[in-house]
Amino acid sequence: xxxxxxxxxxxxxxxxxxxxxxxxxxxxxxxxxxxxxxxxxxxxxxxxxxxxxxxxxxxxxxxxxxxxxxxxxxxxxxxxxxxxxxxxxxxxxxxxxxxxxxxxxxxxxxxxxxx
Amino acid sequence: xxxxxxxxxxxxxxxxxxxxxxxxxxxxxxxxxxxxxxxxxxxxxxxxxxxxxxxxxxxxxxxxxxxxxxxxxxxxxxxxxxxxxxxxxxxxxxxxxxxxxxxxxxxxxxx
Numbered sequence: 255x256x257x258x259x260x261x262x263x264x265x266x267x268x269x270x271x272x273x274x275x276x277x278x279x280x281x282x283x284x285x286x287x288x289x290x291x292x293x294x295x296x297x298x299x300x301x302x303x304x305x306x307x308x309x310x311x312x313x314x315x316x317x318x319x320x321x322x323x324x325x326x327x328x329x330x331x332x333x334x335x336x337x338x339x340x341x342x343x344x345x346x347x348x349x350x351x352x353x354x355x356x357x358x359x360x361x362x363x364x365x366x367x368x369x
Numbered sequence: 370x371x372x373x374x375x376x377x378x379x380x381x382x383x384x385x386x387x388x389x390x391x392x393x394x395x396x397x398x399x400x401x402x403x404x405x406x407x408x409x410x411x412x413x414x415x416x417x418x419x420x421x422x423x424x425x426x427x428x429x430x431x432x433x434x435x436x437x438x439x440x441x442x443x444x445x446x447x448x449x450x451x452x453x454x455x456x457x458x459x460x461x462x463x464x465x466x467x468x469x470x471x472x473x474x475x476x477x478x479x480x
Contacts, residue, residue, distance in 0.1 A: 258412070276426075283393075296470050297413065297458060299468060319423070345412045345413070346412075357403065358415070358468070359414075359415070362414050363411070363412050
């Protein structure tokens, strides 16, 4: 069964460093998302991406964040200058976009630890 | 703006009994709701959804009930199994493809 994959599973970085989190969505899906979950808190929407551009973003997704689909398979989230509060699980998700009921398929997540 | 709220952070149930997970919402604009299940170290996986034109949707051991007048939905799992132990999130569309997720309820099914 197709699945969303994410790499790395765990990323440790120093505050102020840039990180790139990688995702490979399901191949025939058209909509892509990033979410994050800070430990003990709820899953929060960051950004959605469709047709090679951002379609929606939350107030969390500030200028430090960017997304890219550099080729036909990868979908990346870049954090330019990480802060301690960026430590969280980051989930990528995708869906087909051919239904009114937008069931999103999630990857296993990348745990980002900022020291 | 907490559009979906799960008031019970945790729930423990004996194997074979019914698990009932609850979710309240504050805005009736959107037409469907979803439940996701999440195991530790994994991403959320879609479980079941319900359209607002229905008040019940059933899939095997899982049934979701929607009470529009009370702005409340619930997920029933019967009979509960140890493998059902996970965190359950309710979710609803915010705008377009953006979803609101609840804070989750951690279900423990005791063998």
